[in-house]
Amino acid sequence: MHEPTLTVNMAMTLDGKVMLPDGTWHGLTSATDRKTMDEYRARAQALIVGRNSVEKDNPVFALKDGRPGPRPVMICRSRLPRPDLRFFQHEPILYTSPALAESAEGHNLSKQAEVVCAVELEPTSIIRDLSSRGYNRLLLEGGPALNAAFFRLDLVDTLHITIVPYILGDSSLPGIVDSDSCLPDFKERSWKLVRCERIENEIFTEYRRQRK
Numbered sequence: 001m002h003e004p005t006l007t008v009n010m011a012m013t014l015d016g017k018v019m020l021p022d023g024t025w026h027g028l029t030s031a032t033d034r035k036t037m038d039e040y041r042a043r044a045q046a047l048i049v050g051r052n053s054v055e056k057d058n059p060v061f062a063l064k065d066g067r068p069g070p071r072p073v074m075i076c077r078s079r080l081p082r083p084d085l086r087f088f089q090h091e092p093i094l095y096t097s098p099a100l101a102e103s104a105e106g107h108n109l110s111k112q113a114e115v116v117c118a119v120e121l122e123p124t125s126i127i128r129d130l131s132s133r134g135y136n137r138l139l140l141e142g143g144p145a146l147n148a149a150f151f152r153l154d155l156v157d158t159l160h161i162t163i164v165p166y167i168l169g170d171s172s173l174p175g176i177v178d179s180d181s182c183l184p185d186f187k188e189r190s191w192k193l194v195r196c197e198r199i200e201n202e203i204f205t206e207y208r209r210q211r212k
Ligand SMILES: NC(=O)c1ccc[n+]([C@@H]2O[C@H](COP(=O)([O-])OP(=O)(O)OC[C@H]3O[C@@H](n4cnc5c(N)ncnc54)[C@H](OP(=O)(O)O)[C@@H]3O)[C@@H](O)[C@H]2O)c1
Pocket: 009, 010, 011, 012, 017, 018, 019, 020, 023, 024, 025, 026, 049, 050, 051, 052, 053, 054, 056, 057, 075, 076, 077, 078, 079, 121, 122, 123, 141, 142, 143, 144, 145, 146, 147, 149, 178
C-alpha cells in the first residue's frame, strides 16, 4: 500500500493574512495563482476543504483546462454544509458523525455526496480512510481552522504559500493556521524551502517538512 502524502496550498498577504474581514478570500490572487493552484490540484487525488471556506467562497473545483480534478472531501462534526454549493457538483466525499449522516439522508445530501459515517473524525483517521480507498496524494486547501488540526498532528509533508501584494493590518484575521495555542515542538518541526519564485508581483514558495 502507498504511503499517503499531504500537501497544503494557501495564499497569504504580505502581513500573513488569509481572509478578508467579511470572511471571504475573493479578488486577492492573480490568474497565475489560479493556474498554479490547478497544477497542484491536477497532481492530487483528493482535495480536503473546510466547510467554512466552501460556504464563504463557494469555490470552483473544476480545473480550467478540463483535466479531471481531485475528488473533493469535507469533514463535518457539528453541522452539514449548505446543499447549493459547487462542491456538490464533483461527487464529493462527506465524512460525518452517525447523527449527521442520518440527517444527510433526510436532507437528500446523500444523493449529492458519498456520505461516510465515521465515529473518528480526526485527521489521522480521515487520511487512513482515504488511503484505504486509493486516495494517497492528498491536497488540503484550508481554511486556517481545518489546517490547524492537520498541522498540529504534524501530518503535512509539503506546504505551498503564495504571497500576494496586499497588507490588511487587522490583527483579528488569521494566518494559514488558526489555533488557540502554539503547535507542539514547533522548533523541532523544521521546513526546508525548496522553491521560491517570483512571477510578476507574487511569490510562489514550496516548503517540505524535514523529518529525521
Ligand atoms: N487564502 C487562502 O488561500 C484561503 C484558503 C482557504 C480558505 N480561506 C479562507 O478561510 C476562511 C475560512 O476558514 P475557517 O478557519 O473559518 O474555516 P475552515 O477551516 O474552512 O472550516 C472549519 C470547519 O471545518 C470543520 N472541521 C472538521 N474537522 C475539523 C478539525 N479537526 N478541526 C477544525 N475544524 C474542523 C469544522 O466544522 P465542524 O465543527 O462541523 O467539524 C470547522 O467549522 C474563509 O474566509 C476563506 O476565504 C483562505
